[in-house]
Amino acid sequence: MRKLLLALLLCAGAITVFAQKEDSAFIKKISDEILTNGKAYENLRHLTKKIGARLAGSPGMVKSEQWGLKLMQESGADKAWMQECMVPHWVRGGKDVAKAGYIPLRSEVKKGPYPTFINKDLDVIALGNSIGTGKNGISESVLQVNSFDELEQKKDLVKGKIVFYNYKFNDTYINTFLSYRDAGQYRGQGPSRAAKYGAKAVIVRSMSHAADNNPHTGATRYDSAYTKIPAVAIGLRDADWLSEQLKTAEVKVSLKTNGHFLPDTIGHNIIGEFRGSEFPDEIITVGGHLDSWDNCEGAHDDGAGCVQTIEILRAFKAIGYKPKRSIRFVLFANEENGLRGGNKYAEEAQKEGKKHILAVESDAGGFTPRALGFSGSDEQFQQFLSWKELVAPYGCTEFVKGGGGADIGPLNRTLKTPTASLNPDTQRYFDIHHARSDVFEAVNKRELELGAVNMAALIYLVDKYGL
Amino acid sequence: MRKLLLALLLCAGAITVFAQKEDSAFIKKISDEILTNGKAYENLRHLTKKIGARLAGSPGMVKSEQWGLKLMQESGADKAWMQECMVPHWVRGGKDVAKAGYIPLRSEVKKGPYPTFINKDLDVIALGNSIGTGKNGISESVLQVNSFDELEQKKDLVKGKIVFYNYKFNDTYINTFLSYRDAGQYRGQGPSRAAKYGAKAVIVRSMSHAADNNPHTGATRYDSAYTKIPAVAIGLRDADWLSEQLKTAEVKVSLKTNGHFLPDTIGHNIIGEFRGSEFPDEIITVGGHLDSWDNCEGAHDDGAGCVQTIEILRAFKAIGYKPKRSIRFVLFANEENGLRGGNKYAEEAQKEGKKHILAVESDAGGFTPRALGFSGSDEQFQQFLSWKELVAPYGCTEFVKGGGGADIGPLNRTLKTPTASLNPDTQRYFDIHHARSDVFEAVNKRELELGAVNMAALIYLVDKYGL
Numbered sequence: 001m002r003k004l005l006l007a008l009l010l011c012a013g014a015i016t017v018f019a020q021k022e023d024s025a026f027i028k029k030i031s032d033e034i035l036t037n038g039k040a041y042e043n044l045r046h047l048t049k050k051i052g053a054r055l056a057g058s059p060g061m062v063k064s065e066q067w068g069l070k071l072m073q074e075s076g077a078d079k080a081w082m083q084e085c086m087v088p089h090w091v092r093g094g095k096d097v098a099k100a101g102y103i104p105l106r107s108e109v110k111k112g113p114y115p116t117f118i119n120k121d122l123d124v125i126a127l128g129n130s131i132g133t134g135k136n137g138i139s140e141s142v143l144q145v146n147s148f149d150e151l152e153q154k155k156d157l158v159k160g161k162i163v164f165y166n167y168k169f170n171d172t173y174i175n176t177f178l179s180y181r182d183a184g185q186y187r188g189q190g191p192s193r194a195a196k197y198g199a200k201a202v203i204v205r206s207m208s209h210a211a212d213n214n215p216h217t218g219a220t221r222y223d224s225a226y227t228k229i230p231a232v233a234i235g236l237r238d239a240d241w242l243s244e245q246l247k248t249a250e251v252k253v254s255l256k257t258n259g260h261f262l263p264d265t266i267g268h269n270i271i272g273e274f275r276g277s278e279f280p281d282e283i284i285t286v287g288g289h290l291d292s293w294d295n296c297e298g299a300h301d302d303g304a305g306c307v308q309t310i311e312i313l314r315a316f317k318a319i320g321y322k323p324k325r326s327i328r329f330v331l332f333a334n335e336e337n338g339l340r341g342g343n344k345y346a347e348e349a350q351k352e353g354k355k356h357i358l359a360v361e362s363d364a365g366g367f368t369p370r371a372l373g374f375s376g377s378d379e380q381f382q383q384f385l386s387w388k389e390l391v392a393p394y395g396c397t398e399f400v401k402g403g404g405g406a407d408i409g410p411l412n413r414t415l416k417t418p419t420a421s422l423n424p425d426t427q428r429y430f431d432i433h434h435a436r437s438d439v440f441e442a443v444n445k446r447e448l449e450l451g452a453v454n455m456a457a458l459i460y461l462v463d464k465y466g467l
Numbered sequence: 468m469r470k471l472l473l474a475l476l477l478c479a480g481a482i483t484v485f486a487q488k489e490d491s492a493f494i495k496k497i498s499d500e501i502l503t504n505g506k507a508y509e510n511l512r513h514l515t516k517k518i519g520a521r522l523a524g525s526p527g528m529v530k531s532e533q534w535g536l537k538l539m540q541e542s543g544a545d546k547a548w549m550q551e552c553m554v555p556h557w558v559r560g561g562k563d564v565a566k567a568g569y570i571p572l573r574s575e576v577k578k579g580p581y582p583t584f585i586n587k588d589l590d591v592i593a594l595g596n597s598i599g600t601g602k603n604g605i606s607e608s609v610l611q612v613n614s615f616d617e618l619e620q621k622k623d624l625v626k627g628k629i630v631f632y633n634y635k636f637n638d639t640y641i642n643t644f645l646s647y648r649d650a651g652q653y654r655g656q657g658p659s660r661a662a663k664y665g666a667k668a669v670i671v672r673s674m675s676h677a678a679d680n681n682p683h684t685g686a687t688r689y690d691s692a693y694t695k696i697p698a699v700a701i702g703l704r705d706a707d708w709l710s711e712q713l714k715t716a717e718v719k720v721s722l723k724t725n726g727h728f729l730p731d732t733i734g735h736n737i738i739g740e741f742r743g744s745e746f747p748d749e750i751i752t753v754g755g756h757l758d759s760w761d762n763c764e765g766a767h768d769d770g771a772g773c774v775q776t777i778e779i780l781r782a783f784k785a786i787g788y789k790p791k792r793s794i795r796f797v798l799f800a801n802e803e804n805g806l807r808g809g810n811k812y813a814e815e816a817q818k819e820g821k822k823h824i825l826a827v828e829s830d831a832g833g834f835t836p837r838a839l840g841f842s843g844s845d846e847q848f849q850q851f852l853s854w855k856e857l858v859a860p861y862g863c864t865e866f867v868k869g870g871g872g873a874d875i876g877p878l879n880r881t882l883k884t885p886t887a888s889l890n891p892d893t894q895r896y897f898d899i900h901h902a903r904s905d906v907f908e909a910v911n912k913r914e915l916e917l918g919a920v921n922m923a924a925l926i927y928l929v930d931k932y933g934l
Contacts, residue, residue: 035638171502174861174917211912368835368892394641397864425835425892427913445678446894
């Protein structure tokens with residue numbers, strides 16, 4: 001009996017070792033294919049340089065949807081389709097302008113000298129979803145506050161002013177997404193919290209630690225309890241300059257922005273499917289979002305996630321992989337200012353009634369991969385952890401708890417689907433996030449490709465072993 | 468007795484926990500100081516933009532030495548000095564020129580059409596230490612070989628030709644230093660191995676997977692058994708173009724290079740010392756190399772290592788750290804084409820007779836930190852490993868066997884000093900390595916600073932606990 005047990009154990013051990021070798025060899029094959037014949041970089045060049053910005057409702061959105069559908073077909077999808085959803089249609093409506101001036105009183109004119117920054121241009125950009133100033137603009141004194149606490153302290157001074165939130169991006173976090181979460185509340189809540197006390201408009205320090213002066217946009221959220229007021233982000237150098245002037249002078253800023261909503265319009269998730277041979281009704285989803293802000297090429301955010309998604313499909317096909325389960329490659333609509341694509345995808349998945357066993361998202365830039373994040377049951381997490389040594393040689397040396405993405409969140413909420421994320425290095429992301437510097441040139445070919453390699457490895461393992 | 472033992476164990480446990488908390492807090496303090504008040508980035512700007520290239524023997528070398536000495540003093544070194552060493556003095560001697568032409572025979576002239584690339588400029592750069600072509604240049608037919616094996620097969624065809632080593636940088640290695648080691652032999656040995664069979668000159672495909680056409684220089688090593696022949700590196704696009712032409716045509720290349728050695732001259736290691744309070748005769752060395760190739764700003768290679776080194780000194784002083792052991796901050800001379808600085812440092816250390824307990828080098832670019840490498844005894848490695856959890860939150864999540872650097876190698880060989888290296892992410896390094904694109908703009912402020920943070924943490928731990 002003992003001998004039999006031992007033999008069985010040895011046999012099981014041998015099978016495990018064999019399986020690991022097979023998995024390791026497969027992942028190497030995927031990696032070699034992507035690093036040698038990869039198309040992600042050239043696809044990204046096309047998306048960013050030939051199509052460019054693609055905010056929900058824009059002509060760029062329509063072009064990018066067509067591009068995505070065609071590429072899914074060319075890359076070998078068994079089936080590719082557009083999943084319709086209504087998307088919000090916010091437009092900037094023209095160039096955002098801000099000029100700072102110290103306007104001397106008549107009595108002061110005789111005294112001189114005066115500050116020399118009358119009508120100094122500030123580099124600003126209206127926040128997404130914000131209202132415009134009206135054609136006459138808004139010209140008011142600036143009240144700087146460094147935090148919401150300071151806003152509360154100075155609430156009696158707010159009325160009629162332009163509130164300038166100069167909250168600094170925290171340099172001491174190593175993971176810059178923590179700094180973003182920390183500072184992001186000023187972009188999200190700042191306008192309404194200032195409007196509560198009668199502010200006329202808001203200027204927010206850009207959520208970045210870049211060394212340049214590019215302003216960073218992003219969605220704001222008005223609280224319906226208060227008047228909607230215009231809001232812009234300002235570049236870091238101009239924020240520092242403005243703050244410096246305010247130490248000794250009263251500064252007026254003239255703002256002119258033109259943001260407004262047009263009626264909701266039709267957008268689409270772009271979906272390619274690679275049908276499973278054994279369990280076609282078990283679905284693994286991988287995706288990024290196709291929309292970008294209107295002021296940039298959206299190369300890292302999230303062109304990278306889109307071309308990585310398609311690259312995994314292309315590479316699987318190129319090496320002749322036959323998945324057991326169905327894999328869906330998705331370019332989600334409208335992540336930036338509505339999440340209508342992610343919501344629609346979950347809604348349709350629920351209707352369809354198939355089993356969604358995992359969703360993976362890449363939406364943290366096309367930088368060098370460092371970790372895979374995972375959200376699921378403890379048992380599932382343990383299984384996920386067991387694959388770490390297989391994936392680590394390709395860059396994701398850490399397998400961490402907590403993973404997902406805005407677009408796959410709804411799937412998790414409605415169907416309890418476990419979610420995972422590619423976590424690339426975060427140091428450079430907020431240099432370019434939602435700014436005009438988020439361009440193709442900021443993406444490195446190999447870093448982009450390695451992101452696809454690591455996600456492909458995870459998808460292969462989940463496809464093979466289930467979850 | 469049991470109770471006493473238990474009490475002792477608990478006590479020891481409490482001390483360990485307390486020490487870990489103290490270490491963790493100290494490392495956070497160092498990190499906050501460097502990420503908030505860091506000067507490394509601005510120092511690098513000065514070194515690259517105001518001084519620029521600084522090959523051994525060049526005016527840039529002299530300027531950078533003075534800069535380094537002054538900065539060591541300003542950053543708080545108890546003592547700073549220049550350690551003299553003779554350095555080789557190779558000069559490029561002018562612009563390297565290569566033109567490719569298909570020279571039709573007289574009989575062919577009547578037939579036409581002819582290839583249109585007569586006198587097409589190729590982007591080349593002479594290899595470091597290589598001889599020049601002479602003022603008349605060398606104009607010969609090109610023989611392409613893709614490997615040394617192919618050279619051996621074609622050895623009878625080599626005589627009188629320009630041998631073109633078109634060995635490709637291997638894309639499938641994840642760690643690009645493996646690709647570099649693999650391809651690097653063609654730069655190092657290629658000229659002499661071709662000269663052995665009578666080649667007139669050598670063109671080497673650049674050791675890079677960049678998407679641009681910048682040629683990458685670097686030292687070659689002549690084998691004294693064979694004639695020295697001129698050698699250049701060629702940009703990747705031109706290498707592909709040349710290779711494509713050679714499929715259907717005989718191509719002549721006219722080369723003109725002017726490299727030559729002037730007599731050895733005086734260079735210096737720049738050393739700053741922070742004197743230990745308890746064991747001043749135990750030395751920890753940290754450094755990078757101050758020299759760079761002449762065709763670039765040497766921002767990543769190795770301006771980054773130099774300014775990180777000085778930043779650790781500055782930050783230790785700024786937070787009031789009092790080391791137990793002496794720490795030496797070293798900018799080494801002449802790493803690129805002679806290693807005279809590293810050799811001199813080891814020689815002087817041996818004479819001085821103090822105990823060198825660790826040497827750390829940063830010479831793999833100022834990219835985001837990923838690992839610390841270590842070479843020492845097994846016992847020392849275990850101690851090194853025990854610190855991993857303290858350092859990992861700052862980026863070096865891997866502690867790996869094998870660490871050091873060219874400049875600290877001699878110290879290891881003469882005094883058996885354990886050596887360590889900062890291993891940043893490798894994906895971007897060979898895009899810019901030894902090419903004109905190794906400029907300040909290619910360095911990210913936070914990535915650079917985090918390198919200093921991780922090395923500072925290691926130095927603190929070795930200083931506190933010994934090794």
